[in-house]
Amino acid sequence: MSIAGAQACSFFDDDPTSPTYGVVVQFNRITENSSFYTKGVGEKDFRGNMIYAGDESRLEIEAFDYEGKVTQLKEWEKNKTPLKFVCAGVQENILWYEETTIAVEEPKSFATKKRNVVKVRMEADGGEHKIWKGINLFDGAVKLLGFTNAWADDDSDGLANGVTDFGAGAVAFASDTQTKTTDTTGSQLLWIDLLMPIAGVTFTMSALYTKLHASGTDNEIRTLDSSGAQLTGLSKEATTTLSRTPSSLGTPALMWAFRCILVRQKFAGASDTHSFKFPAFRTDNSDEYIAG
Structure with a gap:
């Protein structure tokens, strides 16, 4: 699903043992080409019953980068640093607390004819992910603590x-x-x-x-x-x-x-x-x- 219209989003290092703990890369100009989904997936057993096989989550953020933020993102990509992600939407919000490595691209912007666009992907498969999307952030914070x-x-x-x-x-x-x-x-x-x-x-x-x-x-x-x-x-x-x-x-x-x-x-x-x-x-x- 599209997450265009987001007010701002951030990738950040939340590992206290990491040399980049507390570093945040925030984007405020996010394009309509950005997308997100998370869902549970299943497999059928020999009886034909669907069995939960873990979560599948995908995030792709495309944003304008005039400040050179891509440098830090590429460093994290090179070092395979697990990151978290949050997005503050016009109404809905995303909390991606599942520590995940990133993939970074610098596609050429069709609108500006310059490489001032950065695309960041996060993918997670298997297990129960600490990822939430919704309106009331209290609900998200509590559910990601493991409460039903x-x-x-x-x-x-x-x-x-x-x-x-x-x-x-x-x-x-x-x-x-x-x-x-x-x-x-x-x-x-x-x-x-x-x-x-x-x-x-x-x-x-x-x-x-x-x-x-x-x-x-x-x-x-x-x-x-x-x-x-x-x-x-x-x-x-x-x-x-x-x-x-x-x-x-x-x-x-x-x-x-x-x-x-x-x-x-x-x-x-x-x-x-x-x-x-x-x-x-x-x-x-x-x-x-x-x-x-």
């Missing part, structure tokens, strides 16, 4: 899949609602991390808050570099229950990952409860929850 369901508590630990808890107090998940009961110390957080090294794109985070803490309930988007250091951040207080509280943040240079804090206790205070459900993280300025 995005907004659920598959391991019955009181936390929705992919959610991290920080601070004292009890957590519970029931009827699609994540709850955190806190003590008086403040610094109570619930968050989801997302690897997304793309700069210059605006992302919108939201959730439906069903109970606000007496001391205040904030959400916050933090951008991090590849060392984990915070680059930028935006917080917003949820002030109305049973309504979504969106926050939108454009990504800076050196962008590597998001820390999406869905609950942050605004002030220390009496023990009370935060609760929310159906979080969304999107690139189309919408705060609507979509599963997938």
Whole structure:
């Protein structure tokens, strides 16, 4: 399927032992000749029953390169460096966390009559791939952690899949609602991390808050570099229950990952409860929850 209309895409090295760890090659001008698909394939057994035989995934990105980014891509190709890939679309997004080597071409552009176009291919066969395409990036991040369901508590630990808890107090998940009961110390957080090294794109985070803490309930988007250091951040207080509280943040240079804090206790205070459900993280300025 075509992925024309993508806002930006990045190839990057996520291996901490690699000499190019944290290096990102981002393209912002992607042609309509780009394509992507991933699917499960099967083979028939002697009874004629179809048996799952692993995934088949293909990616081909054609983009204009006026900055000489092809040099780094060719180095990765020569060294057979396994890379990951992400794409921020106008609506749909791609998370290709399956480490894969690349093949690079420099075809001549028909439009400009120059070799300022680069074509990058990734192919993966067999096994279950860590690859996702969809609208709600939270769903993609959680499913690529190995969970079957995005907004659920598959391991019955009181936390929705992919959610991290920080601070004292009890957590519970029931009827699609994540709850955190806190003590008086403040610094109570619930968050989801997302690897997304793309700069210059605006992302919108939201959730439906069903109970606000007496001391205040904030959400916050933090951008991090590849060392984990915070680059930028935006917080917003949820002030109305049973309504979504969106926050939108454009990504800076050196962008590597998001820390999406869905609950942050605004002030220390009496023990009370935060609760929310159906979080969304999107690139189309919408705060609507979509599963997938």
